[in-house]
Amino acid sequence: MSITLAGECMVTRPFSVHSEPDFVQVLDRLRSAELTYAHVETNFGHFSEVAAPARGDQVGSYFLTDPQVATDLRQAGVDIVSLANNHSVDFGAAGISSTVRHCDAAGMAHAGTGRDLEEAREPAYLETRQGRVALVSVSSGNKSHEWASQPKAGLPGRAGVNPLRxxxxxxxxxxxxxxxxxxxxxxxxxxxxxxxxxxxxxxxxxxxxxxxxxxxxxxxxxxxxxxxxxxxxxxxxxxxNKWDFSGNLRSVAEAATMADLVLVAHHFSVSEGPRGNQPPRFVREFAHACIDEGADIFIGHGWHKTLGIEIYRGKPIVYGLGNFFAQSEFVRRVPYDAYETWGHDIERLSTLTPAAHPLHPGLDQGSETWWSSAVLDLELDGGELQSIRLNPVELGRPVGRKAVRRPVGHGERPLTDGRPFTAYGEDAEAILDRYKRLSADFGTSMVIEGETGVIKV
Incomplete structure (x- = not known):
């Protein structure tokens, strides 16, 4: 079975209209796999479908995306998505419901959010020609009102994310x-x-x-x-948290009993101090426990950084997939809370627009990882991992530089297109060298062949 893993999709613009060869090449890679996974870090919905923003003081973007984008992702080859992350409840229970509804309409299987904890924690299942696939989606770093809860004594459960606190x-x-x-x-x-x-x-x-x-x-x-x-x-x-830990392992065990291939996606937006180059201790413990419980692939994301790959008991643990789309600058409507949090004069609220700056974290800086990642192609034979091929992509900026390769708009501060294009030359080298260096810390050997990286098991 060929499996492709794409990273964090902070995607806010329909993209099926585009036909640049280096962009189409990336999408064709997703389409050619027998199973393609991606992490959706936005909410799908029309503004008329959602309620008031559900959070206030978080320094970050508020994601609500045209439902057409869900269709574009499916047409790009994405089969199954994780939805649990620190933006899942940006627009409350209505935003969760609209996201689920539009994923269903587009034909993408999904996991990680729900009307209560049982629904948020249950595995998603997808039937494929090669067998039945399951996905468990978990989030760490949400605030208490974002955790899904159980119904009790006639009181309904709270809609939210499947947490690992x-x-x-x-x-x-x-x-x-x-x-x-x-x-x-x-x-x-x-x-x-x-x-x-x-x-x-x-x-x-x-x-x-x-x-x-x-x-x-x-x-x-x-x-x-x-x-x-x-x-x-x-x-x-x-x-x-011991209850979250054991509850999620039960979901993994259920998936292992009822499916031929089990994926676990863990979105963690918290760290032990600064977001460095090593995953937190609790993430690594959870990843190992999931593999022990029957998971075949563990997929980490949340820092918007590529992190190392570990092979544990013959199974791949990808600690950081990084960004696959980075388009938070193009959110069409920004709530009041964001303007206040970012220091704008809210007495002038009626004059403020989504073009104001700053409204999103760190986007005008050069970054080794925000504007680049890799699409991972995994080959399995009889359920056993054979190889991982890393195909580097860049999202509109040279890796590690402030320059914008694909600018959008005519403002003094150019916005960045944020779509994944095949990376070449120095960009590809920087992306692969980082993966190679960080994976070596886990005893994983990667060979660079031209402008791709290869891990053989």
Missing amino acids: PEMRFLVEQEAAEQLKRIGSALGILRETKAGAEGSSGLLMHAEQGEFSLAMANDQSTTGSNLWRQSDHFEILSSS
Whole structure:
């Protein structure tokens, strides 16, 4: 079976009208595979279908895309998509419903969101000539109102994403721990295990003996996001919420029982400190557990960066697919919240338009990874991985440079087309060298053959 993996589709413009050879070549690669997967990081819907924006203070784009784009993706060869990500609930339950509806209408199987947790967590199934395919889609980094929930006592479940909630522990040396406690005590925000201080409100619900938390003013009505532990070194340890972890492994086990090929897609927008070049500890633990439970391919994304490839028990773990479309600059209608968050004068709201800058994170910068990635072709024989071929693509800018190769518009700050074209020369070399270097950290050997990379198992 030939399987093609495409990355994060922040796609906001219909694209079937385009016919440039280097663009068509990429789409033909998707069409030629027996199974093509992509991650959809937008909502499909008409403005009349969705409710008010469901989030306020997040520094990011609000994605709502013409449903025609779902049809374009299907015509480009995309068979199955993951929908769970940190933008899934941009437009509330109505946005989730419209996205699902338009994926169904386009003929793309999908997983990761739903009217309640059971629906969001269940595998998607796709019948192919080579066998039955299943996909489980998971998201880490969403806020609490975005997590799908179960119905209870006649109350309906909450629509949302299938979550894998991370828990972060901050290890600090003794002197630093004492200083943190002193500061926290002086400010009245120190919470220690079993202290029972007023205002804790669950901050220590996940704490182990000896751990403490700082009850930041905006966190005092939540289960908190910081647990501190005295140690002999500095480190951030990430782990998964135990209920999310076990619940998602049950979905993987179900898929392994009921399908011939199981994909798990994990969108993680959180990190242990800066978004570096290595996946968080909790992501790697989850990936290994999914393979142990019966998954055949693990697909990571969320940092908008390409990360290394690990072969674990003969199965591929792709920790970061990177961007396949990057078109957040072309969102047609931007909500009030985005203008306020990005510092625009909201007293002049009626004069502000989606052409204002800034409204989206980091798009006017040169980036080693935002404007490039690779389409991965996997070959399986009898369910066993034989090879992975990496085909580099660029999205409208030379890799790592601020220059715009395919500009759009006539403004002082050119917008970037954001569609994937075949990468050549220095661009292809930079993309493949990064994959080769980061995959070597996992013991994976990649050979560069011309302007493609090859991993043989």
